[in-house]
Amino acid sequence: MPKIGLLIDTLIGGGAERITLNLYDAFTELGHEAHIFLVANKIEHNLPDIPADRLHWLSEDGKISRNKVLNKLLLAQRLRKLVHGIESGQSQPFAFFISSAEDMDRLTRIAGMANVLIRYRNSMWVYLQNKIKNREGIKRKWRNWQFLRKFRAIYGGRHIVTVSHALIEDIVDKVGVRPKSIRTIYNPFNFSLYRSKAQEPSDYPDEPYILYLARFENRKRHDLLVRAFHKANPDCKLVLMGGVYTKSDQDELAMIRQLIQELGLEGKVLLPGFRSNPYPWIKHARLFAMSSDSEGLPTVLIESLILGTPVVSTDCPTGPSEILTGEFSRFLSPIGDADTLADNLREALSNYPEINEGLIAKYHHLEVAHQYIAHATQLFRR
Numbered sequence: 001m002p003k004i005g006l007l008i009d010t011l012i013g014g015g016a017e018r019i020t021l022n023l024y025d026a027f028t029e030l031g032h033e034a035h036i037f038l039v040a041n042k043i044e045h046n047l048p049d050i051p052a053d054r055l056h057w058l059s060e061d062g063k064i065s066r067n068k069v070l071n072k073l074l075l076a077q078r079l080r081k082l083v084h085g086i087e088s089g090q091s092q093p094f095a096f097f098i099s100s101a102e103d104m105d106r107l108t109r110i111a112g113m114a115n116v117l118i119r120y121r122n123s124m125w126v127y128l129q130n131k132i133k134n135r136e137g138i139k140r141k142w143r144n145w146q147f148l149r150k151f152r153a154i155y156g157g158r159h160i161v162t163v164s165h166a167l168i169e170d171i172v173d174k175v176g177v178r179p180k181s182i183r184t185i186y187n188p189f190n191f192s193l194y195r196s197k198a199q200e201p202s203d204y205p206d207e208p209y210i211l212y213l214a215r216f217e218n219r220k221r222h223d224l225l226v227r228a229f230h231k232a233n234p235d236c237k238l239v240l241m242g243g244v245y246t247k248s249d250q251d252e253l254a255m256i257r258q259l260i261q262e263l264g265l266e267g268k269v270l271l272p273g274f275r276s277n278p279y280p281w282i283k284h285a286r287l288f289a290m291s292s293d294s295e296g297l298p299t300v301l302i303e304s305l306i307l308g309t310p311v312v313s314t315d316c317p318t319g320p321s322e323i324l325t326g327e328f329s330r331f332l333s334p335i336g337d338a339d340t341l342a343d344n345l346r347e348a349l350s351n352y353p354e355i356n357e358g359l360i361a362k363y364h365h366l367e368v369a370h371q372y373i374a375h376a377t378q379l380f381r382r
Helices: 015-029 068-088 102-110 124-132 137-155 166-174 191-197 222-232 247-262 279-284 299-306 326-331 338-350 357-363 365-379
Strands: 003-008 033-040 055-059 094-099 116-120 159-162 181-184 209-213 237-241 287-290 311-314
Touching: 003 015, 003 102, 015 033, 015 299, 015 365, 033 068, 033 102, 055 068, 068 094, 068 102, 094 102, 094 365, 102 137, 116 365, 124 137, 124 166, 159 166, 159 365, 166 181, 191 279, 191 299, 209 222, 209 279, 222 237, 222 247, 222 287, 222 338, 279 299, 287 299, 287 338, 299 311, 299 357, 311 326, 311 338, 326 338, 357 365
Parallel strands: 003 033, 003 094, 033 055, 094 116, 116 159, 159 181, 209 237, 209 287, 287 311
Antiparallel strands: none
C-alpha cells in the first residue's frame, strides 16, 4: 500500500482544510498510511482519529526568519528533512503528495519534491483581476506581469489536478501556465460522516433560517447576499457563519455589520462566528445560499446537497455550474446580481427539486481517493 502525504498551510476553519481531512479519511479507510503536513501549527477543525506520528508541522506560526525569502528557504529545508526522516525510519517512501495551499505549492517546488500533485483550488485569473483592478496604465501592466510570472514560476512544469473542469481553462488559457500534466478530480466527501455529524447536538436556531457558511473575505460577497435577502424579505432569518483570520477579514465583517444596520436588518441577520461542526446548522437550514465572486469547487454547496438542504448560488467561476446541473441550474444567478439572487431565494424556499444521490455520487470520498491513487501511480511509477 502506498504512503501518501497531504500538504496544507494550516487546519484553520476553511474548505481546503476540510477537504484535506476528507482525503486523510478516504486514504486511511482504504488501508493506506496517510500523513498530514502543516506549515504552521494552527488547528481549528475537529480532527479525525489521527495518530501523533501522522500529523506534522514545520513551525508554530509559519515564521522561522523575518526575511521572507530566507523564511521560505528554511521552511522548504524543514519539509525536505521531515519527509526524509519519516522515510528513513520506515521501509517505504512516500508514493506521492497532494498539496492544497499556495505556501505548500511553493515550498515543494523549492524543496525539489517531484512526486507532488497540486490541487488547483481557485481561479487565479479572478484573483489577479482583483489585485490589479484599481491600477491603471503602466502600473497595471507591471502588476499583471509580476503576478503572471509568479504563477507560472510556481506551477509551470508541475502535475496539476484541478477541482473543476473549468479551472483547466483558467490556469492554461488565461494564466498561461504550462503544466507537466493536468486533469480534473473532484473534491472528496464522506457522505456517512457528514450525515452523522449533522445529528450531533448543536446550538443552531430553533426558527427558520437561510445559511451562508464562508470566511469573511471580500470575494465571498456577504454584502450581496445581505442585499438579496433584504429584497426577497423572506419569513426567516439569515445566518452568516464564518471565521475572521486577517485584518482584511475584520474590515469585511465590520462593513457587513454596518450594512445590516443601514438596511434595518438587526435581529434578522445573525453572525454566530466559526463552528468546528457546522453540519447541524447546514442540515436544519431551510436553504443554503452562496454569493461568491469566485470559487474552485465550493465545498459547502456539495455538503449542503449531501445533507438534503436546498442550494442557490451565484454562477461564479468556477464550480457551481458543475454542481447545480439539469433542473437545479435555474438556481444559479449572475455574479453581483442581487435582484436575481433574491428571486432565486424566494423560488427555492417555495419550490425546490428533490435532491437525489445521482446528483452527488461523483463526490464520494472513496471514489475520489481511487482516482488520485490511479493517477499518481501512472505518473510516478518507480
